Amino acid sequence: MQSQQQTDTIGAAEQSFGRAVLSARESRRLTQRQLVDKLAAFGLAIDTSILSRIETGQRSIRLGEALVIANALDVELFALLGQTRSPVGEFHAARRWADSAELTLEEPLREFMNSALALRASLVETPGLLSELPEESQPADADAYLDWRSERTRRRLAELIQGGRDGIQDDRDVVFVQSRAEVDAVLALVRSYAEALIRFGDFVRLDD
Template sequence: MTNPQASMTQEVAFGRAVAFWRGRRDLSQKQLAEKLTSQGMKADASAVSRIESGARSVRLVEAMLIADVLNLDLDAFTRFALTPAQQLHRLRRAADAAMQELESPLQRWLDGLADVKGFLDEHPHLVSNLPDSDGELRPDAPDEYFDWVQRRVERMSVSKLTAEELDTRLETEWIAVVPDVATRDELVAIAAEYAKAQILVDERRFRRNSEVV
């Protein structure tokens, strides 16, 4: 199948991005032109129309000014004007950066869960202190703690949101959206493997700690 983006010129891609964000800012072409003119870029509605159709090339300084006027980063426009190879490089770099940012908080979360489980193993009577939250009954024993946490996490699934709630989340938060269940399951497997890579199993260290009086 032919990718329509592949045959789109950079001018057209940039112009479509300008039209999209202008619409999101609820501005007419004339209003955007007036804002640009007030910032030193002489333009009228016709000039904005040519930019949005890709008929008029935009210099870097003009692109930066358009971004400023629409209160956006330049990347909001240029990412759609990249070549396919540039897009792939950008997407991979973004994914790698996000993975690195995830490493520390993921480790802290998993370590925190392990600490709670270990503490409950030492003080099983404290299981009754866990909350009955979101309709999920507390576990009856320490060995049920991780299952209890998993059920609570499952209740946070974005797939359980109403259409209105989902629209709100998509507007304000980053949510991974995939085309089918198979892709979701492959991503889940990758996430599970990444989480496993952040956990060190060291029985000797725990034995040493337990021997300390």
């Protein structure tokens, strides 16, 4: 039979675990429904009411369930248990994070580049479409479109960051660096990834 102290210790641990799950879910911008769907894909069938009870420490958690929740949130189990990670553990966790992020980067980056090239191709075929661009400052011709869009994107993101509106909500939406050298290194990394997706040849429209 458990003593009151043991019961209190278990209860405190479950509440701590629940708060960590809630924090990890919110940091990933997942709703409870979305996390429940991810858990189902990992083989754990619970509903949002049970998840809510887990997050508030009102439901006991089994080890197997804890492992599935950690996997669905892409975090180490000991992080949800409030344990301190060693430098080696931090390194391998960061490495897994980078590998996972790289796998999800290819499609949206390729789609972004293809969509920009599709717009440029339309302007080459029909130069009069330049007047359809909403901004007051428009590119001089189709050849200047990509440079114009790059500058427009930089300006738009700068305004969002300064104003804290629309897409830029908090520090998680930007990348912090410590020096200009880090800026150059990160940009080189992104550039190398983008270049790996580019092939020379005639442009193929997305709907062809």
